[in-house]
Amino acid sequence: MTGQRWMDFAGQAIFHTLVAALVIEALVRLWGVREPQQRMGFRLLALAWPLLVVPALFLVFPVREGEAFRDARSIFAGRHWDDLAFLGAGLYGWWIAGMAVMGLALFLMDLVPWLRARSVEPPPWLARTPGGARAEEALSGAAASLGMAPPPLVFLREGQPVLYCTGTRHPAVVISSAAVDLLDPAELEGALAHELAHLERRDPTLSWALMGARALMWFNPAVQVLVRALARDAERVADERAASATGDRLALASGLLKLFRATERRFPARSAQPFPLSASLAEPIARARAHDIEQRCRALLAPAPGPVPLARLRFAAAAAGLGLLLFFVV
Amino acid sequence: MTAAGAAAMGSTVSEGARALWILVLVLGGAALSLVTLDAVPAWMHGVPRGVRPAASVAEAERRLQAKVLLPAYFPDTLRWPPSTVRFARDDGGSVALFFLGADGAPALFLAQTAGGEGTLPAALLGRLAVIQQQSAPLGAGSVLSRVVAEDGTLWNQLEWNAGGRHFLLRGRGSLEDLIRMARSIHGGVR
Numbered sequence: 042m043t044g045q046r047w048m049d050f051a052g053q054a055i056f057h058t059l060v061a062a063l064v065i066e067a068l069v070r071l072w073g074v075r076e077p078q079q080r081m082g083f084r085l086l087a088l089a090w091p092l093l094v095v096p097a098l099f100l101v102f103p104v105r106e107g108e109a110f111r112d113a114r115s116i117f118a119g120r121h122w123d124d125l126a127f128l129g130a131g132l133y134g135w136w137i138a139g140m141a142v143m144g145l146a147l148f149l150m151d152l153v154p155w156l157r158a159r160s161v162e163p164p165p166w167l168a169r170t171p172g173g174a175r176a177e178e179a180l181s182g183a184a185a186s187l188g189m190a191p192p193p194l195v196f197l198r199e200g201q202p203v204l205y206c207t208g209t210r211h212p213a214v215v216i217s218s219a220a221v222d223l224l225d226p227a228e229l230e231g232a233l234a235h236e237l238a239h240l241e242r243r244d245p246t247l248s249w250a251l252m253g254a255r256a257l258m259w260f261n262p263a264v265q266v267l268v269r270a271l272a273r274d275a276e277r278v279a280d281e282r283a284a285s286a287t288g289d290r291l292a293l294a295s296g297l298l299k300l301f302r303a304t305e306r307r308f309p310a311r312s313a314q315p316f317p318l319s320a321s322l323a324e325p326i327a328r329a330r331a332h333d334i335e336q337r338c339r340a341l342l343a344p345a346p347g348p349v350p351l352a353r354l355r356f357a358a359a360a361a362g363l364g365l366l367l368f369f370v371v
Numbered sequence: 372m373t374a375a376g377a378a379a380m381g382s383t384v385s386e387g388a389r390a391l392w393i394l395v396l397v398l399g400g401a402a403l404s405l406v407t408l409d410a411v412p413a414w415m416h417g418v419p420r421g422v423r424p425a426a427s428v429a430e431a432e433r434r435l436q437a438k439v440l441l442p443a444y445f446p447d448t449l450r451w452p453p454s455t456v457r458f459a460r461d462d463g464g465s466v467a468l469f470f471l472g473a474d475g476a477p478a479l480f481l482a483q484t485a486g487g488e489g490t491l492p493a494a495l496l497g498r499l500a501v502i503q504q505q506s507a508p509l510g511a512g513s514v515l516s517r518v519v520a521e522d523g524t525l526w527n528q529l530e531w532n533a534g535g536r537h538f539l540l541r542g543r544g545s546l547e548d549l550i551r552m553a554r555s556i557h558g559g560v561r
Contacts, residue, residue, distance in 0.1 A: 064401050071393045108434050112423055113460035117405035124412040124424055132412075351387055358391065362398045370405060 049106060049371070050099060051260055052119045052137045054091040055144075057367050058263035061087040064366075068359055075346035077277035082352075084274060086360055088267050090367070091258055098368070105371050116369045140262055147265035148255055150326075173198075176221050176229070180214060183234035186286040189241055202303040206236040209246045223303055227289050228296030234283035235293060241282070244275050273333055280337055281345060294341035301334045418457060419494040425456040428468065435464045437485035440536070444555035446548050448473050462489045467496070472543070479552075480526075480541040488532040491539055499526070499541075507531065509553055515546075529553050 065087040074080050104110055111118040123131025173196030184191035195215040197203060203217035214236050224232060239245070251268045258264035280297075284290040305327075340346070349355070410420040418424070425431035432439050435458055445451060453468040454477075464485035472478030482491050499518040507515035513531035518541065520526060527549050528541040538556065542549040 060401060060405070064397055067397045068394065071397065072390055109460060112434075113421075115409070116402060117409040121409055121412045121423070125415060350383060351390060354387065355390055355394075358394055362394055366398055366402055366405075 046106070048134070048137060049120075050095070051141070052133065053098075053371060054095045054258065055137065055140045055261050055263060056117075056119060056370060057095050058087065058091045058258075058261055058267065060367060060370065061090040061363055062263050062267050064363060065359065068355075072349055072355060074349045074352075076348045077274050077281055077346075079348055079352055081271060081274035081278060082356060083359065084267060084271050086356065086363075088254065088264065088271065090363070091261055091264055092254055094364070094367070102368075105368070111371050114369065115371045116366075118371050120371075137260075141260035144258070144260045144262040144265055147262055148259045151255075152252075173216065173218065173221065175226075176216050176233075179221075179226065179229040180233050180237075183230050183237050183283075183287065186230075186288075187234060187237050187241060187282070188286075189237060192237070192240055202300055204232055204236065204300060206239045207245060208240075209243075209249060212240045212245065214240070219303075220300065223299055224296050225292075227287075227292035228299065231283055231287050231289055231293035232296040232300065234287050235279045235297075238279035238282035238286070239275070242275075242278065244279070247275065248272070273336075276333070276337060277340060280341055284341060285345060290341045290345070294338045297334060297341070298338055301331075305331075421461060421492070422457050422459045422494045425458055425466075428453065428456055431456050431458045431466045434458065435460070435466060435485045437464060437466075439466050439468075439485075440483060440534070440538075440556050442481070442540075442552040442555045443557055444551050446544065446552075448544060448548075449479055457495060458485075459492045459495050461492045461494075463487045465491050465495055467491075476543075478543050480539075482539040484537045486535065488535060488537045491537060496539065497521070499528075501528075508550065509533075 062084075065083050068074075069080055069083050074083060098105060105115075111120060119133045119136070120131075122133040122136065125132045127135055173194065176196055177194055180191045180194050192206075192208075193211075193213045195213050197215065197217040200217050200219055202220040202223050203215060204220045206212065206214050214233060216233070220232075221229060251271060255265055255268050280293060284293050287293065406420075413420050413422060416424055423434075425434060428439050428441070450471045450473065454471045455469040456466070457469075458464065458466040462484070465482060466485060467480065467482040469477060470479035470481070482495055484491060497520075499520055501516050501518050503517040505515050507513040507529050509529060509531040510533060513529065516528040516530070518526050518528050524543065526541045526543055527546050528539065529549060530537070530539045531553065532538070533556075538553070540549060540553050542552075
């Protein structure tokens with residue numbers, strides 16, 4: 042592909058994602074889609090646009106890239122904004138460049154801390170230690186309530202409250218003694234059920250796939266934001282699965298809040314500075330994280346949301362409608 | 372079907388209709404926003420949607436994939452190259468060239484279809500009032516008009532078909548020059 046065609050591809054990938062994401066968000070709200078699994082399905086539709094639909098449109102309908110289609114058939118053509126110039130370059134080019142910078146910044150905001158975390162030696166308190174009978178017992182109870190075999194448990198003695206699941210081929214749950222001490226038995230079982238729900242859904246693999254999508258679409262800020270929304274959806278799905286399996290929504294909400302408060306002290310807003318803008322971004326990121334936890338707790342305090350009826354039909358209609366609309370956006 | 376079944380079916384149908392209505396509203400709103408956004412550059416250039424600016428005659432030719440026919444006779448009271456080049460793709464495509472006079476004021480306007488003797492789109496021609504019309508010495512169906520522009524200036528306007536195209540030439544200078552230019556358009560008038 043020529044440079045011009047790459048630019049058209051990047052522009053359409055960004056613009057299509059923006060339109061698809063906005064349309065999907067409007068539909069999710071107006072249709073009252075509250076069930077996290079269904080929300081995630083709709084948002085995945087928006088994510089599929091830049092990854093699958095835009096490349097397919099370029100391959101199958103090259104006529105869309107012609108000037109005749111752009112000027113006479115399209116309802117929106119980004120290149121028309123190149124008729125307006127700024128510092129010798131068209132506004133469409135400036136817009137793509139600005140979006141690419143924003144997309145890269147959003148990608149690096151997550152990638153750099155992740156790479157740094159992988160490059161440093163694990164702190165002493167992360168060394169595996171035997172024990173954790175209470176954690177083993179809670180894990181067995183949580184696994185039984187989810188109807189799955191308990192995965193290996195990595196128990197970390199002392200240190201900070203730590204609880205997460207890991208592994209794509211060899212899944213495991215990692216928990217520290219501090220987390221076990223922090224949570225009461227019902228909260229512990231709920232929190233472990235949440236991690237098991239992630240493993241049951243193969244979320245670690247999904248998160249790698251989403252990171253791959255982010256890397257492919259590093260220039261696309263809409264994709265970066267969309268993937269973050271999907272990650273939040275995955276947390277909500279795991280919350281609901283764990284709550285329905287253990288039957289104790291309040292215990293899970295309480296455990297979530299305790300772990301958040303404990304880890305919030307460990308990661309003060311201005312401590313980590315992976316790149317120059319980190320200091321100014323740390324505060325809003327910390328606030329966003331607190332907001333996410335608040336939303337999850339609110340959702341857990343309310344009754345479980347029911348699925349919206351005719352979900353498949355809605356999904357198909359939304360996909361068809363978006364397809365028709367965005368075919369004429371070049 | 373039981374009464375409860377019928378009620379459930381009715382509820383599903385009404386829910387489906389509501390969902391469809393919302394979908395149409397959201398997509399319609401999105402389409403309207405996109406059309407509006409697409410019209411902004413043309414609006415900022417002061418031209419209607421569907422009319423596009425080109426940097427040069429060559430660019431207009433490239434984008435329309437058609438040759439733009441120019442007058443071989445070009446009085447030195449006019450400035451070359453054209454100050455503005457616009458084109459539209461409606462009805463097979465057409466192009467309009469605006470020329471300034473030596474004094475820097477608009478002096479000549481040449482529009483032509485890119486293929487076919489169809490009409491030129493009104494969006495390309497601008498709004499002018501015709502005050503007088505008669506046949507012109509440029510072949511059958513050719514028309515000579517006196518038109519008044521929006522700024523009140525009087526122009527002579529020639530319209531004719533030739534070589535499978537429709538032409539419109541409008542000038543503020545002498546009518547003799549205008550007719551001579553029309554006749555000198557290569558492929559335009561024999």
